[in-house]
Structures are given as structure tokens and as C-alpha cells.
Amino acid sequence: MGKQNDAGVFRLTSGCWAYRYTFVRDGKRISRESSKDVQGEPLKTKRVAIKARRAALEAEQESIRPAVAKRKTIQAVYQEYCESGRKGRAYETIRKQDSIWRNHLSGKFGSLFVDEISTAVINDYLSELYFEQGYSYQYTESFLKMFYLIFCQAHSRNYLDASQYNRLCVNRDTRIRMPKQKADEELDIVVFSREELNTMDSYFSGTNAETAYMLGRYCGLRINECYGLKWENVDLESGTIFIDRQMQYQNGLIKLVPVKTRHGRRTVYMNERLKAYLRELAVQRRQDEEQLLQVRLQNQKLIEDLNGKPIFSTELVNCLPNGKIQTVNSMKYHTRELKKRFGLEFKYHYLRHTYGTAMAEMNTPAHLLCNQMGHGNIKVTQKYYIALSKTGAEILKNNLNQL
Numbered sequence: 321m322g323k324q325n326d327a328g329v330f331r332l333t334s335g336c337w338a339y340r341y342t343f344v345r346d347g348k349r350i351s352r353e354s355s356k357d358v359q360g361e362p363l364k365t366k367r368v369a370i371k372a373r374r375a376a377l378e379a380e381q382e383s384i385r386p387a388v389a390k391r392k393t394i395q396a397v398y399q400e401y402c403e404s405g406r407k408g409r410a411y412e413t414i415r416k417q418d419s420i421w422r423n424h425l426s427g428k429f430g431s432l433f434v435d436e437i438s439t440a441v442i443n444d445y446l447s448e449l450y451f452e453q454g455y456s457y458q459y460t461e462s463f464l465k466m467f468y469l470i471f472c473q474a475h476s477r478n479y480l481d482a483s484q485y486n487r488l489c490v491n492r493d494t495r496i497r498m499p500k501q502k503a504d505e506e507l508d509i510v511v512f513s514r515e516e517l518n519t520m521d522s523y524f525s526g527t528n529a530e531t532a533y534m535l536g537r538y539c540g541l542r543i544n545e546c547y548g549l550k551w552e553n554v555d556l557e558s559g560t561i562f563i564d565r566q567m568q569y570q571n572g573l574i575k576l577v578p579v580k581t582r583h584g585r586r587t588v589y590m591n592e593r594l595k596a597y598l599r600e601l602a603v604q605r606r607q608d609e610e611q612l613l614q615v616r617l618q619n620q621k622l623i624e625d626l627n628g629k630p631i632f633s634t635e636l637v638n639c640l641p642n643g644k645i646q647t648v649n650s651m652k653y654h655t656r657e658l659k660k661r662f663g664l665e666f667k668y669h670y671l672r673h674t675y676g677t678a679m680a681e682m683n684t685p686a687h688l689l690c691n692q693m694g695h696g697n698i699k700v701t702q703k704y705y706i707a708l709s710k711t712g713a714e715i716l717k718n719n720l721n722q723l
Contacts, residue, residue: 328340328341328373329366329369329370331366332355336355336362336363336364337363337365337368337369338353338355338363338369339353339355339363339369339370339372339373339376340353340354340373341377341380343377343380352376352380354372354376356372357372358375374491378482378483378486390479391434391435392434392477392479393430393431393432393433393434394429394430394431394432394433394434394437394470395426395430395431397470397473397474398425398430398470398473400473400477401469401473402418405469405473410577410578410580411568411570411577412568412580413580416462417466417469420462420463420466421466425466428445434470434471434479435474435479435481435484437488439487439488439495439496442467442488443496443497443499445463446460446463446464446496446498446499449463450499451499456508457501457502457508458508460498460499464497464498467488468489468496471488471489472485472489475489509676509677509703509704509707510667510670510673511670511673511674511707512670512671512674516664517537517674519662520537520658520664520666521537523654523658523661523662524654527654528640528646528650529646529650529651531601531637531638532546532547532638532646532650532651532668533671534594534598535549535594536668536671536672537671537674538590538591538593538594539561539588539590539594539675540588540671540672540675540679540692540693541563541588541672542566542669542672542694543648543651543668543669544566544567544568545566545579545584545694546638546668547566547567547636547638547646547647547650548566548567548568548576548577548636549561549636549637550565550576550631550636550637551602551635551636551637552635554598556595556599556602559589559590559595560587560588560589560590561587561588561589561590562586562588563579563584563586563588563694564578564579564626565577565578565579565625565626566578566579566580566584567647569647569648573623573624574621574623574624574645574647575623575624575625576623576624576625576626577626581694581696583694583696585694586691586692598637605641608641608642609634612641612642612643615643616634616641616642616643617643618643619640619643620632620633620634620643620644620645621633621644623645633645638650651668654666655667672693673704676689676693676704677704677707679704680704680705680707686698686701686702689701689704
């Protein structure tokens, strides 16, 4: 026999393929091996052997799995998930899930039994959302994730048998999937030009949003990370910022909560310009604490930090000299002003796009930029290497002219 590969299949001396697998039944470890498919035909290719092994293993698992305990509707499965399956989830994640369920899925799918849903029904629904109703690709993808979590919950409670679950969520050929993305939406990266950045540099200078602008411009922070930044997480000696929390509104209250994923928890490096700005801001803060003490005491706001610990707003980097807190809503006025004065379409997240694209154009290794941006998947980071800013286009033209 030939050498076995990682997939549990191996080549025979005859040139055909075989597979082996191991499973546990009644506490005993059992091994199986075969060189033929269910029709008794030899496995002539590696791909056929992998599929035959997968089918055989699923059949074994199905034979030892208890029968489906009880049929449940999708509504009942989702309610069980809400009660026991999403402990520890971020507040914003829970809010979005409930919004999608309440406004979209409940009426259309809630009364259906979870074991009667087909892949085609869900794929057609996702295509309808994206192509006919005009939802963005990213928003449509959140519906796909909802179906995955519902089916996973159903399978874990034995409301879906293994073959049904594998067909819907595991097997590459049959599982539910997103529709093909529109060509004009594949790169949703918006990058400011050098002229636009110069305009914004001048506009934000001296405003109450200057600090937030600088953090987005030179660190690529997300807006919630920016406004949730505390001075204790800024290290001016090493030139680093530690991101471990973000600002959120929860039931009308301002809270600092953990960043959504472990990848979002990261150390971000500053350039010299931002470091100098924050160093000057720190000096000014100490002066304000002495000269505007009474005003700051009157205006400072008590907010909830991680683990429910109360802190004052004056501990945040984005706090005005008089002690008033700055929040994610503080940027809305400036968005309107930039549009009115300069015709500039501004979103804070575009600063992040611009930062990421500029770093990519300077040949920053993708794994380093991935960490700096706090991406959970390097494929997200690679978008910045594909996106082309106006500056990048000029570089490309110059290089072409040198051929």
C-alpha cells in the first residue's frame, strides 16, 4: 500500500485509491478500510476516494446517532438558542440577530419545521435579498450566518440528524451558500485622495473631533474603538496603543465593552506625527486638570467600564478640556459640514480604508497589517492590496511608462 495522506485516503500499488477511518461504538474503537465505493466499483481517483470516505463515515455516524428526538419549528429552535446558546455574545451581536429574526426570518420561516428546510429554499431566499431587494452583500451574509447558527443549534439538540445537518452546513456541494457577489461590489473600499486628506487635515484642526480624526487617519481605528480609548492604554514611550475595549450605547446608556473578537484585541503602533500630537494633548490635559478643575468636575460623566466598573469620562482620550465626553455621535455634525462646505462624502470608516490602502501601497507585509487593523481573517486585509487609490494609480502609470 502507498503512503496515507492527511485526508485518510491512500494510493494502492495498482494505481487505484483506498480509504480508512476510525470511529467509536459502545466505547470500543473500530477501524474500517475500503478500496471500493457503495456500488462496489474501484476508487480510481483521489477525489472519488475522499468523497467515498466521507460518505462512509457519515453513514457510520448516522447509524450510531439516536433518532431525532422531536420535531421542532425554526421559531422554537431560535428561542432555545436565545435562552442558552448565545451566552457571552456581544450586546451588538445579540441586537443584530434579534433584529434580523424579528423583521425578516420569523414571519417567513418561523413556523416551518427545521428538518423540512432545503438548501434550495435558503439559497433562493439569499439571492432574493441580495439581487431583488437590494441588500448589501455584507448584510445578506448576516442572514446566512443566522441560518448556520439555527441549524447548528438544532443539530446539537438532536432536532436535525447528521445527514441533514451535513447536507445543509458541511458538504461543499450541497450546503447553503451566498449568491455570487456583484462585480461592482467586490471591493467596497473607499479611499480619500491626497487633496481630500489635506482638506480634512485643515478642517479638523482645532475642532472637538480633531483627536478622533487623528486616530482614524494615522491608526485606522474603528470609530467605537477610537471613542472607547482610555489614556491608560496609550504608551507614548513605546509609541503604541492597546485596543481592548470599545464604546457602545446599550439601552440608552454609554458603556465601554470588550472588543468583539480576540483579533480586535491588539497593540497598534503610532507614527511620529500622531505620537507628537498625543504627547502635546497629554500635557494640555494635565494643565486642564489644574486650571479647569471645577468645570471638569461639573461636566464629567460617569460611565460603565469593563466588568461594570464605573469611571469618569475624563479618563477617555476623546474628552474635551471642560470634561465633556465625546461619543460616536460627535462625528455626525462634521460629516454634514464636510458635505456642505466641500462636497466631501465623509464616513469615519473611510479613514480606516484610506489608512489600510496606504499601508498596503507601501508594501507593508500582509500579516503585519492584518494585526494592525485587527482583522480576524487575512482575506479581509488583502482587499487593501487589491484596492487602488489615486496615488497608487499614478505609481502604476509611472511604472508602466518605464517598461
